Amino acid sequence: MDIRLKGRAEETKMQLKSSGRYALVPDDFEGVTPKVVVKAGDQVQAGDILFANKQFPQVGFASPVSGKVTAVERGDRRKVLAVKIDADAQQTYRELGKKDVATMDGKAVVEALLEAGIFGYINQLPYAVSTNPSTMPKAIFVSALRDKPLALDFEYEVRGQERDFQTGLTALSKIAKTYLGVGEGSALADMKDAEVCAFVGPCPAGNVGVQVNHLDPVNKGEVVWTIGDPTVVLFIGRLFNTGHVDLHRTVALCGSEVTKPVCADMLVGQELATLVAGSYDASHSVRIIDGNVLTGRQTTKDGYLGAHSSEVTIIPEGSQADELLGWIMPRTRQFSVSRSYFSWLMGKRDYALDARIKGGERHIIMSGEYDRVLPMDIYGEYLIKAIITGDIDRQEQLGIYEVSPEDFALAEFVDSSKLELQRIVREGLNILRKENA
DSSP states (O other): OOOOBSOOOOSOBOOOOOOSEEEEOGGGSTTOOEEEOOOTTOEEOBTOEEEEESSSTTOEEEOSSOEEEEEEEEOGGGOEEEEEEEEOSSOOBOOOOOOOGGGOOHHHHHHHHHHHTOGGGOEEETTTEEOOTTSOOSOEEEEOOOOSTTOOOHHHHHTTOHHHHHHHHHHHHTTSOEEEEEETTOGGGGOSSSEEEEEOSSTTTTOHHHHHHHHSOOOTTOOEEEESSTHHHHHHHHHHHHSSOOOEEEEEEESTTOSSOEEEEEETTBBTHHHHTTSSOTTSOEEEEEBOTTTOEEEOTTSBOOTTOOEEEEEEOSTTOOOTTGGGSOOSSSOOTTOOSGGGGGOSOOBOOOSOOOSOOOOOOOSSTTGGGOOSSSOHHHHHHHHHHTOHHHHHHTTGGGOOGGGGHHHHHHOTTOOOHHHHHHHHHHHHHHHHO
16 A cells, blocks of 8 residues: 655755764664674774674674764663764775675675674564674565655665666675565666566565565575665675775655755764754644654654665644544545545545554454555464464464564554554564574
């Protein structure tokens, strides 16, 4: 189901003047327990390691900029929330040397990614977590099809960077067979060193987990690496072509509350204030989302761009909504999945949806509504119930190794029980990973 929202960003870029404040957030890398290797006051170059995965110390995470580490922010039980950096006026890079990927083998590619601190941007199934080099995958899946609401078309971002994208695909293909998922008629269909697969249909056809399910499903004991954020392939390609870490990406400022939705080039971890300042009416109650409306994380204008975010979305919070008689009125301008309103008779239109849940949590209704928006050979409702009850054997039988939380994003949107399905799936995957460790 495609959710048509107002506020799609125009394919034009505005120039941003950075505030110089950056932060790398460990929570952007699912499954990583960070071990910080810098301290406040240290001077770092772009590409220097800020923290590593405690379980796999060879997997580090690189600084997006050169500058001074100002703070290692911690929360409850000393959990690392962010490593903050004030950028230098003149950027310097840790030189890693240009490499010809055509002459490298898979082991050399992995070692180069580990040395550069960008290996952790690659995820894996099962468990939908940041992967590790201890287990080689049977295949690597890259999705270059973005079809979530207001998503920025990757073909716009990659324009002029095709060489870097091709280098990244070639490097991945040295590790394992690589699949590239694209939309029908995509300009990326002629990419080499990958099996290009065109997907047709509404959201979530672009989910890398859905593509894995249709091409080469994951069975117990198997591992595939996934890249649902195709900009990561650009990161990899730039590394080999330039010899240093470059974490620039194109970000769409979008949403119905944005005065002028446009795009901008930003660095991973860049402060959002430079992007969102003056972009919306401050008198309105709004929700700022780092990412898209289905899977993004609520943030503030003082937050930082996530490692995998290609959109910053601003929508109404809904706290100021005043609707006469609530849902019972025969409305023609509000969205309804079940056609409870007459808006479906008015043809295709874009909606300005707010952040309200519009209902309370209740028992699961076995209506098959998840199946209508989950194009995988999985019984979604039964799997959710098995996770809630903690029945691990049942979860395995129902295909939990094949799913990631984002696969249930649309099911969460249409769920009449108002359950936080993505949170439930994530907790189930975490428990399963712990049990199988």
